[in-house]
Amino acid sequence: MASMRTPVSITTPIYYVNDRPHIGHAYTTTLCDVWARSQRLDGRDVFFLTGTDEHGAKVEKSARERGISPQALADENSEEFRKVMALFGLSNDDFIRTTEERHESQVKLFVQRLLASGDVYLGEFEGWYDEGQEEYVTDTRAKELDYKSPISGKPLVRAKEHNYYFRLSAYASKLEKFFDAQPAFVRPLGRFNEVRGRLREGLMDVPITRTNFSWGIGMPGAPEHVIYVWIDALFNYTTALGLADPKGTTASLRGKYWPPVYQVIGKEILWFHAVVWPAMLMALELPMPQCVYAHSFWISNGQKMSKSLGNFIDLPTIEEYFAKYGLDAWRWYMTTQGPIGTQDADFSPKHFHEIYTSQLVNTFANCASRTSSMIEKYFAGVMPDAETASMPSSSSAQAPSWSELAGTTAVEVQRRYANFELAEAADCALSLIRAVDVLINETQPFKLAKDPAKLPEVARILGACAEGVRVAAVLLSPIMPAKCAEVLTALGSPIEGEFATGGLVNAARWGRLTAGTRILKCAPFMRVDAPTA
RNA sequence: GCCGAUGUAGCUCAGCUGGUUUAGAGCGCUGGAUUCAUAACCCGGAGGUCGGCGGUUCGAGUCCGCCCAUCGGCACCA
Numbered sequence: 001m002a003s004m005r006t007p008v009s010i011t012t013p014i015y016y017v018n019d020r021p022h023i024g025h026a027y028t029t030t031l032c033d034v035w036a037r038s039q040r041l042d043g044r045d046v047f048f049l050t051g052t053d054e055h056g057a058k059v060e061k062s063a064r065e066r067g068i069s070p071q072a073l074a075d076e077n078s079e080e081f082r083k084v085m086a087l088f089g090l091s092n093d094d095f096i097r098t099t100e101e102r103h104e105s106q107v108k109l110f111v112q113r114l115l116a117s118g119d120v121y122l123g124e125f126e127g128w129y130d131e132g133q134e135e136y137v138t139d140t141r142a143k144e145l146d147y148k149s150p151i152s153g154k155p156l157v158r159a160k161e162h163n164y165y166f167r168l169s170a171y172a173s174k175l176e177k178f179f180d181a182q183p184a185f186v187r188p189l190g191r192f193n194e195v196r197g198r199l200r201e202g203l204m205d206v207p208i209t210r211t212n213f214s215w216g217i218g219m220p221g222a223p224e225h226v227i228y229v230w231i232d233a234l235f236n237y238t239t240a241l242g243l244a245d246p247k248g249t250t251a252s253l254r255g256k257y258w259p260p261v262y263q264v265i266g267k268e269i270l271w272f273h274a275v276v277w278p279a280m281l282m283a284l285e286l287p288m289p290q291c292v293y294a295h296s297f298w299i300s301n302g303q304k305m306s307k308s309l310g311n312f313i314d315l316p317t318i319e320e321y322f323a324k325y326g327l328d329a330w331r332w333y334m335t336t337q338g339p340i341g342t343q344d345a346d347f348s349p350k351h352f353h354e355i356y357t358s359q360l361v362n363t364f365a366n367c368a369s370r371t372s373s374m375i376e377k378y379f380a381g382v383m384p385d386a387e388t389a390s391m392p393s394s395s396s397a398q399a400p401s402w403s404e405l406a407g408t409t410a411v412e413v414q415r416r417y418a419n420f421e422l423a424e425a426a427d428c429a430l431s432l433i434r435a436v437d438v439l440i441n442e443t444q445p446f447k448l449a450k451d452p453a454k455l456p457e458v459a460r461i462l463g464a465c466a467e468g469v470r471v472a473a474v475l476l477s478p479i480m481p482a483k484c485a486e487v488l489t490a491l492g493s494p495i496e497g498e499f500a501t502g503g504l505v506n507a508a509r510w511g512r513l514t515a516g517t518r519i520l521k522c523a524p525f526m527r528v529d530a531p532t533a
Numbered sequence: 534g535c536c537g538a539u540g541u542a543g544c545u546c547a548g549c550u551g552g553u554u555u556a557g558a559g560c561g562c563u564g565g566a567u568u569c570a571u572a573a574c575c576c577g578g579a580g581g582u583c584g585g586c587g588g589u590u591c592g593a594g595u596c597c598g599c600c601c602a603u604c605g606g607c608a609c610c611a
Contacts, residue, residue, distance in 0.1 A: 138608085191605095198536085207609075233611055275608085358561095363573095366570055372570095438574095
């Protein structure tokens with residue numbers, strides 16, 4: 001059954017090795033990880049790709065300053081990013097590096113194909129050049145600077161160079177039609193409109209090579225030209241799948257994963273992913289990704305994160321959160337409070353603590369704790385034998401039965417995950433926990449338990465509670481894999497075997513807990529002291 | 534400068550095509566109740582001139598104009 005369903009894939013941008021890992025990298029990658037895990041849990045064949053981008057003038061320059069080769073610098077920092085992936089518990093299926101032979105050789109093949117089709121041509125670029133910085137500045141920027149270098153103060157010079165260009169202008173109307181037909185190609189909607197607006201302003205061809213540095217992939221047939229880092233980088237999505245050689249072994253194994261369902265990026269690189277990249281894919285006659293999802297930025301205590309302010313949420317800071325709250329709590333915060341929309345989201349220790357306490361400690365963990373504790377107390381820690389599927393989920397008149405409620409919740413959560421509405425999926429799953437709390441508050445099993453004659457009723461109530469907690473833990477496991485596994489293990493119902501492959505709705509089906517199973521007391525999230533700051 | 538958003542309780546936000554009320558939720562704060570549970574769960578309360586001004590209308594948070602404030606995008610930022 002599961003194997004009949006379409007394979008799916010998701011990508012992060014590949015991370016630039018000249019940067020240090022920070023919350024932005026962690027955020028994008030965590031979102032992708034949650035989605036990938038949710039789809040695997042739903043029985044799908046998933047490919048989740050991330051990696052590092054290693055070429056370009058900046059890397060060359062940093063390496064020179066440190067007196068090492070660019071490759072050595074790339075090796076070192078790529079390894080750093082790889083470690084970060086492990087640290088975050090990320091389940092990527094591959095980690096591609098742009099300095100790998102498999103990538104470079106395919107980029108050359110792709111570019112050759114574009115040359116042959118006329119989509120890439122040799123042209124001349126003329127612009128304002130800052131000789132000290134060895135870089136061109138745009139015309140508008142040059143005017144702002146009064147035609148002087150912002151660093152040295154020396155006048156900018158008019159300079160010319162030959163570059164290879166990608167014929168982006170030829171794809172303007174095709175892109176507009178594509179956007180008309182695919183209103184969810186770029187999400188969220190605000191970003192879609194932004195791109196549409198700019199498309200209407202027209203498109204210019206874009207240079208894809210430079211000649212003033214050498215750390216990059218040489219242009220086929222013209223090695224003095226180096227392929228621009230961002231063109232090089234974009235191709236990673238296809239080279240990881242071996243698409244430049246459709247008959248090769250990689251493509252035969254991984255070709256089924258193209259196109260990606262989601263290409264998740266930060267808003268700063270939207271233009272390349274939403275316009276340049278689709279045009280290149282059109283030129284190469286490759287299918288379009290289903291959606292480019294551009295999230296916004298985390299800001300720190302109300303202020304933009306910047307090197308000069310020194311308020312970056314960097315890796316050491318993140319590790320402090322791991323130490324205090326745990327990895328899964330971090331993932332929960334990223335997933336439910338992040339800047340997935342058009343607006344930036346604030347990261348603050350106080351807010352983190354409040355979310356942790358109210359949602360994870362007071363809601364999720366407390367419910368698991370009170371349920372397991374009562375089963376321990378009244379039934380010696382053994383899942384009672386009681387029929388609960390048709391039991392009303394609450395005392396309100398139109399309340400659905402527990403099996404119905406769990407079923408509709410699972411369907412809804414599955415839909416939200418699939419649609420990349422991760423915070424909504426989380427909230428919906430948590431609503432099941434809230435429903436269990438309502439049941440306990442309404443029926444007060446702890447009072448009924450004082451009367452031995454009422455134990456069968458207590459059994460039904462607690463049986464439903466345990467089952468509700470189990471289903472919620474299944475549904476939340478893509479976000480908090482370790483903590484949910486802990487809860488499911490305590491309930492004697494770990495995700496494995498057919499649970500793991502039969503689809504999420506199947507795993508969440510009411511009544512999987514069987515009478516007689518040993519239920520252990522569990523409290524997955526402990527209260528911690530509030531931050532002092 | 535150009536284009537586009539946003540501005541609703543302390544905080545984060547819901548409020549669709551104007552008329553369900555005395556404008557809502559979560560968190561925070563505060564009173565109470567309770568004990569199965571991790572000072573948790575539950576009930577109640579305080580708190581808002583719905584950015585400002587003007588207009589359209591029988592009636593506007595919800596439409597129009599202007600103003601103020603904040604933010605995003607404007608192609609070589611991975």
